Amino acid sequence: MIELKQLQKVYDQQQDAVIKDVTVNILPGEFFVMVGPSGSGKSTILRMIAGLEPITGGDLIIAGERMNDLPPKARHLSMVFQNYALYPNMTVSENITFGLKARKVASATQLQRLSDALALVGLTDYAYRYPRELSGGQRQRVALARSIVSGAEIILMDEPLSNLDAQLRESMRYEIKALQRKLGITVVYVTHDQTEAMTMGDRVMILNDGVVQQIGTPMQLYELPANTFVAKFFGTPQMNVLTAVTDWQNQGVAIDTPFDPDAMVGIRPEAARLNPENADDMAIEFWVATATQIGSETLLFGTINGREETLQFKISGHLDVPTEQFITLYIPRNALHYFDLNGNMLAAVGV
Ligand code: ADP
Numbered sequence: 001m002i003e004l005k006q007l008q009k010v011y012d013q014q015q016d017a018v019i020k021d022v023t024v025n026i027l028p029g030e031f032f033v034m035v036g037p038s039g040s041g042k043s044t045i046l047r048m049i050a051g052l053e054p055i056t057g058g059d060l061i062i063a064g065e066r067m068n069d070l071p072p073k074a075r076h077l078s079m080v081f082q083n084y085a086l087y088p089n090m091t092v093s094e095n096i097t098f099g100l101k102a103r104k105v106a107s108a109t110q111l112q113r114l115s116d117a118l119a120l121v122g123l124t125d126y127a128y129r130y131p132r133e134l135s136g137g138q139r140q141r142v143a144l145a146r147s148i149v150s151g152a153e154i155i156l157m158d159e160p161l162s163n164l165d166a167q168l169r170e171s172m173r174y175e176i177k178a179l180q181r182k183l184g185i186t187v188v189y190v191t192h193d194q195t196e197a198m199t200m201g202d203r204v205m206i207l208n209d210g211v212v213q214q215i216g217t218p219m220q221l222y223e224l225p226a227n228t229f230v231a232k233f234f235g236t237p238q239m240n241v242l243t244a245v246t247d248w249q250n251q252g253v254a255i256d257t258p259f260d261p262d263a264m265v266g267i268r269p270e271a272a273r274l275n276p277e278n279a280d281d282m283a284i285e286f287w288v289a290t291a292t293q294i295g296s297e298t299l300l301f302g303t304i305n306g307r308e309e310t311l312q313f314k315i316s317g318h319l320d321v322p323t324e325q326f327i328t329l330y331i332p333r334n335a336l337h338y339f340d341l342n343g344n345m346l347a348a349v350g351v
Contacts, residue, residue, distance in 0.1 A: 001026055001027060001028040001029075001030070001062070001063060001153075001154065001186045002025075002026040002049060002060075002061070002062050002154065002186070002188065003024075003025050003026070003059070003060070003061040003062075004022050004023055004024050004025075004026075004045070004049075004058065004059075004060060005023055005058050005059040005060075005061065006021045006022070006023055006057065006058035006059070007019055007021070007022040007023070007045065007048065007055065007057070007058035007059070007060065008020060008021060008022075008055075008056045008057035008058050009041070009044050009045075009048060009053070009055065009056050009057075009210075010056045010057075017056065017057075017210060018041050018044055018210045019041045019044055019045060019048075019056075019210045020209075020210045020211050021058070021211075022041075022045060022058075022207075022210075022211075022212055023058075023212075024205055024212070024215055026186060026188060027186070028153075028186055029184050029185070029186055030186055030187075030202050030203065031177060031180050031187045031189065031200055031201055031202045032186070032187065032188050032189065032201065032202065032203055032204075032205070033189045033190075033191060033196070033197045033200060033201035033203070033204045033205070034046065034188065034189070034190050034191075034204075034205050034207060035190075035191055035192065035193070035194065035196075035197035035201075035204055035205070035206050035207070035233075036192065036206055036207035036208055036213075036233075037192060037208065037233075038192055040207040040208050040209060040210065041207055041209070041210040042158075042190040042191075042192075042207060043158055043190060044210075045190075045207075046079075046156050046158055046188060046190050048060065049062075049075075049077070049156060049188060050072055050075070050077065050079050050156055051067070051070065051071055051072035051074075051075050052072060055068050062075055062076065062077070062154070063076065063153075075154075076152055076153060076154060077152050077153075077154035077155065077156055078146075078147040078150040078152035078154070078155050078156070079147070079155070079156040079157070079158070080140075080143050080144060080147050080155060080156070080157045080158070080160045081143070081158055081160070082158055082159040082160060082162055082163060083163065084131075084139045084140055084142070084143040084163075085143065086131040086139060086142055086143060087131075088130065088131050088132060089130075090130075090131075091127065091128050091129060091130055092118075092123060092126050092127050092128070092129050092130075092131075092134070092142050093114055093118075093127045093128065095131070095142055095146060096114055096117060096118070096142060096145045096146045096149055097110050097113075097114050097149065098146070099146065099149070099150055100113065100149060100150070110149075113149040113151070114127075114149060116149075117145040117146075117148045117149045118145060120145065120148060120179060120182070120183075121141040121142070121144055121145045121148075121175075121179070122141065123138060123141055123142065123145065126138060135168075136163055136164050136165070136168065137164055137168040137171075137172060140160060140161065140163075140164065140172065141175075143160070144160075144176065144179065148179070148183065152185070153185055153186060154185065154186045154187075154188070155180075155185055155186070155187050155188075156187075156188050156189075156190075157176075157187060157188070157189045157190065158190045159190055159191055159192070160172075160176070160189075161173065161176075161191075161196065162191075162193075169196075173196060173199055173200055176200070177199075177200050189201070194233060194234050194235075194236075197218070197234075198218040198221075198222070198234065199218075201217075201218055202217070203215060203216060203217055204216065204217070204218055204221055206221065206229075206230055206233060208229050213226060213227060213229050213230050214226040214227075214230045218234075221234055222234050222235065224345065225239075225266075225337065225345060226344065226345050227339065227342075227343045227344045227345060228241050228264065228266070228339050228343035229343065231266050231337060231339075235268055235269070235270075237269045237299070237312040237314065238269075238312070239266045239267065239268050239269070239337070240266065240267045240268075240269065240309075240311045240312060240313075241264050241265070241266045241339070242264060242265045242266075242267070242309065242311075243264050243309075262341060263338050263339060263340060263341070263346055264338070264339040264340075264341070264343070265336055265337070265338060265339075266336070266337030266338070266339060267311075267331055267335065267336060267337070268335065268337075269299075269312045269313045269314040270313075270314045270316075271313075271331050271332065271335035272300075272313035272314070272315060272329045272330070272331055273315070273329065273330045273331070273332075274315060274319070274321075274327070274328075274329065274330070275330065276330040277330065277332060278332055278333070280333055281330040281331060281332055281333065282330065282331040282332075282333060282336070283328050283329070283330055284304055284328070284329050284330075284331065285304065285305065285326045285327075285328060286300070286302050286303075286304055286311070286313070286326065286327055286328070286329045287302045287303045287304070287305075287324075287325070287326055288300050288301075288302045288321060288322065288323045288324065288325065288326075288327055289301050289302040289303070289310070289323065289324070290302075290323055291319075291321040291322075291323050293318050293319070295318075296316065296317070296318060297314050297315065297316055297317070297318075298314070298315045298316075298317065298318065298319045298321055299312065299313070299314055300312065300313045300314075300315065300321060313329060
């Protein structure tokens with residue numbers, strides 16, 4: 001549906017490209033998420049797809065047609081912004097049909113699409129309200145409805161939920177995703193929020209500094225992170241990455257590695273257990289500095305054998321773990337991730 005081929009963006013000739021050779025194929029009907037820290041280039045890519053930002057290099061193909069030099073209108077897509085961009089002096093209905101009017105769509109068609117869209121986003125009773133009379137979530141639904149009536153097969157969304165409070169954000173995630181499925185449209189969704197990416201994306205592309213780090217399903221990114229950047233981006237708390245396995249071995253920690261002994265070992269906090277599950281689980285003596293109970297989980301912060309790195313583990317259950325003393329933690333061997341000295345995955349056993 002949308003192909004990016006070695007897409008590049010240079011804003012300032014004196015500076016490096018901010019988007020470096022991004023190549024990906026976005027499939028029809030896919031919910032495709034672009035995620036990464038602030039400044040990694042997500043919005044720039046989205047704006048190049050939309051036609052709001054000139055493309056410096058590479059190709060943008062939509063439905064088989066090269067779109068680099070075509071104006072936004074010719075690209076068969078619609079965009080939803082973070083700030084909704086509603087007209088304050090127009091009612092909900094007027095906001096939704098504004099684009100259809102401008103394109104001189106027949107009024108019977110307009111009315112039909114309007115009532116369908118209002119029903120879809122659950123705002124039928126709000127058709128004659130003004131944006132100021134709506135909650136943040138309702139405004140965002142109006143913006144969605146406006147995109148839907150346009151009939152576009154592709155909707156681009158730039159952090160559409162970031163102005164909403166946490167509870168609403170969560171319910172809107174499911175609403176948007178359900179709507180996308182129902183309509184069968186292709187969505188390209190930008191967010192900096194790992195949870196949003198993981199819960200909404202059919203596939204997720206993670207960017208850092210204008211470079212694609214990995215593209216995959218949420219489970220692939222979690223279970224087989226291509227490098228330490230991806231490994232640390234997804235999952236809370238972050239994956240523990242222990243450097244130089246030899247150092248650990250010298251201190252009596254029984255980590256064995258099938259790889260270069262200088263390799264780094266990654267352990268997700270949630271991999272730890274208080275009791276062994278398998279005969280060959282890795283046992284580590286862990287100095288518990290603090291233990292914090294957060295609802296159904298207990299978070300442990302501490303160190304191993306006097307090494308400086310603070311590690312975090314997450315044990316499920318509400319437990320009274322003693323602090324300021326050693327406890328034994330068990331890590332299944334298949335939960336270990338290995339990275340080379342550049343941070344690239346050597347292997348993740350246990351998928
Ligand atoms: P993200 O959406 O991931 O936060 P952006 O695409 O907004 O990232 O920005 C990527 C990089 O491009 C950043 O370094 C940013 O400072 C730079 N940038 C964005 N827009 C412009 C612009 N109009 N002119 C110059 N540099 C820009």
